[in-house]
Amino acid sequence: MTLRLGTRRSQLATTQSGHVAGALRALGHQVELVEIVTEGDRNLAPLDQIGGTGVFAAAVREALTSGRVDLAVHSLKDLPTAPAPGLMIAATPPRADVRDALIARDGLTLGELPPGSRIGTGSPRRVAQLADLGLGHECVPIRGNVETRIAQVTSGALDAVVLAKAGLDRLGLTHAITEILDPIQMLPAAGQGALAVECRIDDAATRAILAQLDDPDTRAAVTAERAVLARLEAGCTAPVGVLAEIVDDIDALAVFVRAFVGSADGSLELRRSHTGPAVEAHDVGRRFANLLLAELPPGATGEPPDPGGAPAAYFTRHDLPENDTIEKETAQ
Numbered sequence: 272m273t274l275r276l277g278t279r280r281s282q283l284a285t286t287q288s289g290h291v292a293g294a295l296r297a298l299g300h301q302v303e304l305v306e307i308v309t310e311g312d313r314n315l316a317p318l319d320q321i322g323g324t325g326v327f328a329a330a331v332r333e334a335l336t337s338g339r340v341d342l343a344v345h346s347l348k349d350l351p352t353a354p355a356p357g358l359m360i361a362a363t364p365p366r367a368d369v370r371d372a373l374i375a376r377d378g379l380t381l382g383e384l385p386p387g388s389r390i391g392t393g394s395p396r397r398v399a400q401l402a403d404l405g406l407g408h409e410c411v412p413i414r415g416n417v418e419t420r421i422a423q424v425t426s427g428a429l430d431a432v433v434l435a436k437a438g439l440d441r442l443g444l445t446h447a448i449t450e451i452l453d454p455i456q457m458l459p460a461a462g463q464g465a466l467a468v469e470c471r472i473d474d475a476a477t478r479a480i481l482a483q484l485d486d487p488d489t490r491a492a493v494t495a496e497r498a499v500l501a502r503l504e505a506g507c508t509a510p511v512g513v514l515a516e517i518v519d520d521i522d523a524l525a526v527f528v529r530a531f532v533g534s535a536d537g538s539l540e541l542r543r544s545h546t547g548p549a550v551e552a553h554d555v556g557r558r559f560a561n562l563l564l565a566e567l568p569p570g571a572t573g574e575p576p577d578p579g580g581a582p583a584a585y586f587t588r589h590d591l592p593e594n595d596t597i598e599k600e601t602a603q
């Protein structure tokens with residue numbers, strides 16, 4: 272059996288797909304790459320005008336659902352938290368670097384870039400955290416692939432860009448980095464640096480093969496991060512950074528989760544952390560998100576699911592489901 276691996280044609284996508292194909296071949300399987308062109312590749316309009324980051328995943332998922340391909344490799348951070356009907360994440364291979372990186376003119380760091388410097392990023396998460404630093408930098412929307420973005424610094428059109436280190440590493444562009452941003456300043460997107468290998472739920476043969484690529488620590492971490500994001504997406508419209516790390520507790524593994532919830536203008540900035548058993552990663556993430564929601568002002572919370580239902584302050588402590596034990600916990 273030859274496994275057909277669906278991939279977007281961007282260099283990052285083909286590099287990541289090639290990485291997974293290599294791992295599968297090393298296990299003795301035959302793999303064939305099938306290229307899929309997505310709306311996000313054809314159309315360079317701002318992502319929110321063409322359906323958000325989900326546009327990339329949607330076309331690849333369609334090829335999977337229709338049976339044109341057997342598996343697909345996604346950057347986990349680009350994969351919507353809502354599960355796709357009939358599909359599952361069959362493997363999360365060992366995660367690469369989770370951090371964001373700065374590529375600035377003249378080898379500068381964030382702290383050395385003077386007020387008024389133009390930093391290219393269209394990510395509300397990065398814009399909000401840069402604003403929170405209060406250094407007077409100006410964020411400029413930017414799109415296109417990693418190389419195009421870096422070229423805007425080289426040409427002098429921008430003073431800097433912020434990109435995921437994992438993507439730069441995979442493309443062999445680590446040397447262009449002028450500062451690695453510590454998560455203390457810049458929390459990454461949920462799932463950043465991790466890959467998701469997706470297949471059809473009813474394809475038992477492919478599932479069994481892909482399970483060999485799964486890394487349990489990566490899975491626990493990204494499960495917690497995506498649970499935070501999913502819960503916040505339901506209740507808040509703010510930009511979110513979240514990072515979960517697996518740490519040794521006394522006699523078991525724990526998942527330590529940090530989050531930033533902000534706003535584009537820097538008016539809202541909430542940084543908190545939360546710990547729980549790694550085997551309960553999903554619940555730990557969800558409980559943490561509930562704690563965050565309880566601290567957010569009404570303006571940051573979204574519409575209730577029922578339009579005629581409860582008003583804006585929908586997520587308050589007493590509204591939480593009974594099995595949520597937040598009374599016993601405090602956000603750190």
Ligand SMILES: NCc1[nH]cc(CCC(=O)O)c1CC(=O)O
Nearest residue numbers: 346349434435437438463464465
């Ligand atoms: N949103 C685009 C995207 N999706 C995945 C990566 C990099 C690799 C990763 O984070 O897994 C990037 C580029 C970036 O944000 O700099």
